[in-house]
Amino acid sequence: MFDFSGFSAALALTLILGVNGAFTEGDCEVCVSFLGRFYQSLKDNDVKFNSADIEGALMKTCKNSKGKENRLCYYIGATSDAATKILNEISKPMSHHVPVEKICEKLKKKDGQICELRYDKEMDLSTVDLKKLKVKDLKKILEEWGEMCKGCMEKLDFIRKIKELMPKFAPNAAKARTEL
Template identity: 50%
Template sequence: AKLKPGDCEVCEKVVDKLKQSLSNEEKGNDETIEDKFVELCSTLKNKENRFCYYMGGTEDAATRRLRDLSKLIKYDMDSFLICERLNKLDSQICELKYPKKIDIRNVDLRKLKVKELKKVLSDWDESCDGCIEKDEFVKRIEELKPKYLKEEL
């Protein structure tokens, strides 16, 4: 299946950050691009850090794909096209997605998956002890809503 813009959101965002950190002169040098990528990776967390791991930009990375990345940046390709090429080398790259923010105020909780309901509770550092059924999670979130969603005056 052909990728659409946005299918590789984490990759695109990291590549954009890397490209912005490079001067035109630096974009012509593989080693400089790779050094800057490793430097950038040391500041990234969560999904973005996982992308760095897949590319070899972290110290614990199993593979090193830095040259693949630096060559594509040298050709001044669009971030989406770079990620499309990298995805052909490692399909995990485009499987990385940012977690979706759930707007608790305006969402019908009964339409969310249990996994999403659990995430809402964990984001609030709350739990639902003994909850098994979806309705129990919904009830717990409804109970906690006033505590976490104070209405703005």
């Protein structure tokens, strides 16, 4: 009889990491994007590339993060409510200018959730029928804009608030909607 137990584990590992163990397109999209922008901001602001300065800048950047990027910050321990801290897994290699793809690859081994994060697809506000969206999605639009709808109880209240704020946050969409 042939023993498949070792084979299935090896096959699963190959499927997870890809054939050569490297990332495939779209893997760790939030990690790679966020850390890529973070690395560029370090270079742009002439931050010293030592672990302590990188960790401090990362904590500061994570304070202002939202959505999936805030979730990434939580996973790596850069938020005040995080249970674990693996910041050194970012700051140390980054201080040696290791590519962010390699850093995220290493983080994936520490915590698989990091690479499961995906950005939400952008909604085209110029064509979407707001009445067909769920209240949750309407609230999400306002949250992305950094706005709240105080006193909104009904779906129409949220729609009214979005239409009111659209010229400020999505001027092209507002213009397209008035032309319809």
